[in-house]
Amino acid sequence: MRQVFDLVIQAAPSRSTILIQGESGTGKELVARAIHANSSRAERSFVTVNSGNLPPDLLESTLFGHVKGAFTGAVYPKKGMFDLADKGSVFFDEIGNVPLETQAKLLRVIQERDFMRLGGMETIKVDVRIIAATNVDLRQMMEEGRFREDLFYRLHVISIQLPPLRDRKDDIPLLVQHFLQKYGEENHRKADLEVTPEALDLMTAYDWPGNVRELERAVVLTSRSRIGVELIPDHVRKVPNFHMPAFVVPPEGISFKDVITDFEKRLIESTLEAAGGVQKRAAELLHIKPTTLNEMIKRYDIRPRRRRQTNGTETPEPPPEPHRAVANEI
Ligand SMILES: Nc1ncnc2c1ncn2[C@@H]1O[C@H](COP(=O)(O)OP(=O)(O)OP(=O)(O)O)[C@@H](O)[C@H]1O
Numbered sequence: 001m002r003q004v005f006d007l008v009i010q011a012a013p014s015r016s017t018i019l020i021q022g023e024s025g026t027g028k029e030l031v032a033r034a035i036h037a038n039s040s041r042a043e044r045s046f047v048t049v050n051s052g053n054l055p056p057d058l059l060e061s062t063l064f065g066h067v068k069g070a071f072t073g074a075v076y077p078k079k080g081m082f083d084l085a086d087k088g089s090v091f092f093d094e095i096g097n098v099p100l101e102t103q104a105k106l107l108r109v110i111q112e113r114d115f116m117r118l119g120g121m122e123t124i125k126v127d128v129r130i131i132a133a134t135n136v137d138l139r140q141m142m143e144e145g146r147f148r149e150d151l152f153y154r155l156h157v158i159s160i161q162l163p164p165l166r167d168r169k170d171d172i173p174l175l176v177q178h179f180l181q182k183y184g185e186e187n188h189r190k191a192d193l194e195v196t197p198e199a200l201d202l203m204t205a206y207d208w209p210g211n212v213r214e215l216e217r218a219v220v221l222t223s224r225s226r227i228g229v230e231l232i233p234d235h236v237r238k239v240p241n242f243h244m245p246a247f248v249v250p251p252e253g254i255s256f257k258d259v260i261t262d263f264e265k266r267l268i269e270s271t272l273e274a275a276g277g278v279q280k281r282a283a284e285l286l287h288i289k290p291t292t293l294n295e296m297i298k299r300y301d302i303r304p305r306r307r308r309q310t311n312g313t314e315t316p317e318p319p320p321e322p323h324r325a326v327a328n329e330i
């Protein structure tokens with residue numbers, strides 16, 4: 001994400017076309033808006049085109065406008081989105097859905113900075129910055145002949161890849177806090193929203209196939225004054241691919257507390273070993289906060305079998321100032 005912020009900072013001021021790629025819900029539109037907001041075009045329009053929603057003819061008349069009599073029903077001339085976005089930015093969401101014919105016209109806008117209205121003869125000059133987003137593999141579409149090669153390379157001048165949330169789990173607690181605060185402010189409930197460490201652990205363990213959007217929904221839908229494990233949706237609670245040992249309960253019974261304690265201790269010991277004694281890494285492996293792990297290590301008096309120099313609890317360096325500006329924006 002820091003690389004993404006870097007790119008946003010570097011790319012925002014120029015007019016260059018930007019392609020944002022990432023799974024659904026990773027924040028493509030948010031990044032597009034951040035680029036616009038950090039550019040010299042910020043005071044002008046940011047126009048979003050949902051490329052997938054319209055049949056080709058309608059898409060073109062929406063983009064370029066039309067002249068009177070261009071088609072049946074075109075009684076009046078009409079301006080298009082490119083007129084609206086002059087000196088601003090146009091965000092093409094799902095660019096992969098733009099039909100080949102329209103792709104040619106888009107290329108012309110990028111290269112020649114002009115376009116023609118539907119049914120028109122006159123070329124109209126326009127100054128827009130194009131930001132495109134996709135969650136499909138455009139390169140593959142290009143190889144299959146479904147996306148123009150020249151347009152692909154034009155769009156690809158600057159490309160931003162948004163990682164899925166499961167590949168940046170450290171962000172989950174930050175995002176949860178962010179959404180709680182946002183939700184709290186929207187509902188005029190300032191400080192009384194919180195999440196328990198156990199619930200946060202479950203949320204960190206889950207893979208979030210719907211990415212940040214799914215996480216935001218979960219927080220908003222579950223937030224009362226306090227998100228505890230009981231409020232976490234069932235599918236988030238399940239931790240895949242972990243084999244529990246088969247328990248044999250002796251006839252005289254067994255202390256529940258002792259079994260759990262023993263189990264926790266052994267899990268922590270094995271994880272510490274796997275992490276080479278580095279607590280921070282072990283906490284990552286267990287999807288819990290380093291402080292939570294540290295508390296348990298002290299409580300159970302666990303001594304790592306292999307010791308390393310680092311105590312593993314160092315906090316990461318804060319990002320330099322410009323990063324923070326965009327991070328806040330995003
Ligand atoms: N880094 C972030 N910080 C705060 N909120 C975020 C972040 N990333 C995404 N979101 C929020 O998650 C939701 C989804 O983001 P966005 O609409 O930008 O995703 P998208 O990639 O365009 O998704 P789709 O492909 O489904 O259109 C939005 O409500 C957005 O505000």
Ligand SMILES: [Mg+2]
Nearest residue numbers: 025028029093
């Ligand atoms: Mg989107």
